[in-house]
Amino acid sequence: MTASFKTLTSDGQVLTPGDPAYDEARTVWNAMVDRHPRMIIRCASVADVVTAVRTARDLGLEIGVRCGGHSVLGLAVPDDGLMIDLTPMAGVRIDPARRRAYVQGGALLGALDRASQRYGLATTAGNVSHTGVGGLTLGGGMGWLARQHGLACDNVLSYQVVTASGDVIRASRTENPDLFWGLRGGGGNFGIVTEFEFQLHEVGTRTLVAEYSFPLDAAASVLRTWRDLNTTAPRQATFTASLSRDGQLTAGFVWVGNPAAGRRLLPAMRALGRPTHTHVAEMSYVDLQRREDSTGRHALRRYSKGHYLRELPDAAIEAFLRRGGGADLPNVGLQAYGGAIAEVSDEDAAFSHRATLFEFGTGISWTDPAEDVSRMAVARRAADALAPFASGVYVNALSDDGTDGVRRAYPGGKFGRLVALKDAYDPDNVFHLNQNIRPSR
Numbered sequence: 001m002t003a004s005f006k007t008l009t010s011d012g013q014v015l016t017p018g019d020p021a022y023d024e025a026r027t028v029w030n031a032m033v034d035r036h037p038r039m040i041i042r043c044a045s046v047a048d049v050v051t052a053v054r055t056a057r058d059l060g061l062e063i064g065v066r067c068g069g070h071s072v073l074g075l076a077v078p079d080d081g082l083m084i085d086l087t088p089m090a091g092v093r094i095d096p097a098r099r100r101a102y103v104q105g106g107a108l109l110g111a112l113d114r115a116s117q118r119y120g121l122a123t124t125a126g127n128v129s130h131t132g133v134g135g136l137t138l139g140g141g142m143g144w145l146a147r148q149h150g151l152a153c154d155n156v157l158s159y160q161v162v163t164a165s166g167d168v169i170r171a172s173r174t175e176n177p178d179l180f181w182g183l184r185g186g187g188g189n190f191g192i193v194t195e196f197e198f199q200l201h202e203v204g205t206r207t208l209v210a211e212y213s214f215p216l217d218a219a220a221s222v223l224r225t226w227r228d229l230n231t232t233a234p235r236q237a238t239f240t241a242s243l244s245r246d247g248q249l250t251a252g253f254v255w256v257g258n259p260a261a262g263r264r265l266l267p268a269m270r271a272l273g274r275p276t277h278t279h280v281a282e283m284s285y286v287d288l289q290r291r292e293d294s295t296g297r298h299a300l301r302r303y304s305k306g307h308y309l310r311e312l313p314d315a316a317i318e319a320f321l322r323r324g325g326g327a328d329l330p331n332v333g334l335q336a337y338g339g340a341i342a343e344v345s346d347e348d349a350a351f352s353h354r355a356t357l358f359e360f361g362t363g364i365s366w367t368d369p370a371e372d373v374s375r376m377a378v379a380r381r382a383a384d385a386l387a388p389f390a391s392g393v394y395v396n397a398l399s400d401d402g403t404d405g406v407r408r409a410y411p412g413g414k415f416g417r418l419v420a421l422k423d424a425y426d427p428d429n430v431f432h433l434n435q436n437i438r439p440s441r
């Protein structure tokens, strides 16, 4: 153990192989990830994060940064490196009068939602409550409130950041605005965020989910109608569609706001056709936000791919339904964008693809390591089938796509601007276990 650990605050902890808590701390969401950091520093304060960054640099160790641990590649866990574990920094403080949430860099979405909802407030957060605020927000952050209030990153007013050199700085529209731009969608490339300041919104506490199931032979016509209905959907509604492994299509929407207003959309949904099953349910916002916690649970082997689609022509619907063919087919889904997401100028943040109409995703889970290759191939085939219709990709939906994937996430001049920012804030690429923007030198 080096002398620098002495500067960890009292709740900070160093774990090395053999420590009782080591295995649990290195375990992340995707059970395929089985890496062994040389040490894990569980940070309890900003000072601990500074110590961890400096220690890693002194020892020449690769850094992985862990918040929720949901990166599908398990990028938070460096083999033989130093894992900076932010999970003890999970606090959320709400200022209801100013409608602000101050969220530590290791917090999970559920903590943010629960704390904000005590006041009927919320900000955009993802759909599974055990996902990390850190990784989700730094990549953009899609959720059921995004069409009303923008992505999670659009609601960040300021960041507190530990830089690659171990300095603590702030980024906002007025302080280090170049960094503020890059942190809004550029991922974990530019530093470790120890606190996010979020704008909250009065959203009430109630929601409505409307889902209609159909057999595969009706699916093409249902999806065409669903797509057309989406064009006039109010912002409170986020249209969703999913096709299960066994070929059942479920289409409908999630509504955040007064459920009675959401119910006014139900008659229009009759145009979809005659469903085999209808599920219309009101629930609290907090329950909506954890509704998919179990399907998205830990401890399974996982792989996923995604695309952004600016249009959904009939041919894309056919490709969505065929999923690349083969005997084994993956779950696939579509989620609507638009509304407030599209109103932010493309230049305003590193996040790109504001004109996205739907996000396509395919996710697959299994338990037997012997199936790794074949199961991943199934998801790749489905993603390849949709590729001709794709306009780009969400950085947080990238898996093993490499530099090509990162370039697809930041088209046009965005990529070059991010490289320049990397040169300025992390020229040695200390933070490279992420969807990496490499410095130019």
Ligand SMILES: Cc1cc2nc3c(=O)[nH]c(=O)nc-3n(C[C@H](O)[C@H](O)[C@H](O)COP(=O)(O)OP(=O)(O)OC[C@H]3O[C@@H](n4cnc5c(N)ncnc54)[C@H](O)[C@@H]3O)c2cc1C
Binding pocket: 029, 064, 065, 066, 067, 068, 069, 070, 071, 072, 074, 075, 076, 086, 105, 106, 125, 126, 127, 128, 130, 131, 132, 133, 134, 135, 136, 137, 138, 139, 140, 141, 142, 143, 187, 188, 189, 191, 192, 193, 194, 296, 297, 396, 397, 433, 434, 435
């Ligand atoms: C079940 C599930 C549901 C999801 N649902 C959604 C969704 O609804 N909407 C959506 O937009 N995305 C969603 N995602 C994708 C998700 O945004 C990414 O997987 C994201 O990387 C997860 O962040 P994390 O903090 O949990 O993961 P981690 O693995 O802990 O972090 C991922 C990366 O983010 C960086 N990072 C994390 N925290 C910090 C920090 N404080 N400072 C600096 N860098 C940091 C690091 O580079 C790290 O490698 C989902 C993923 C899963 C697995």
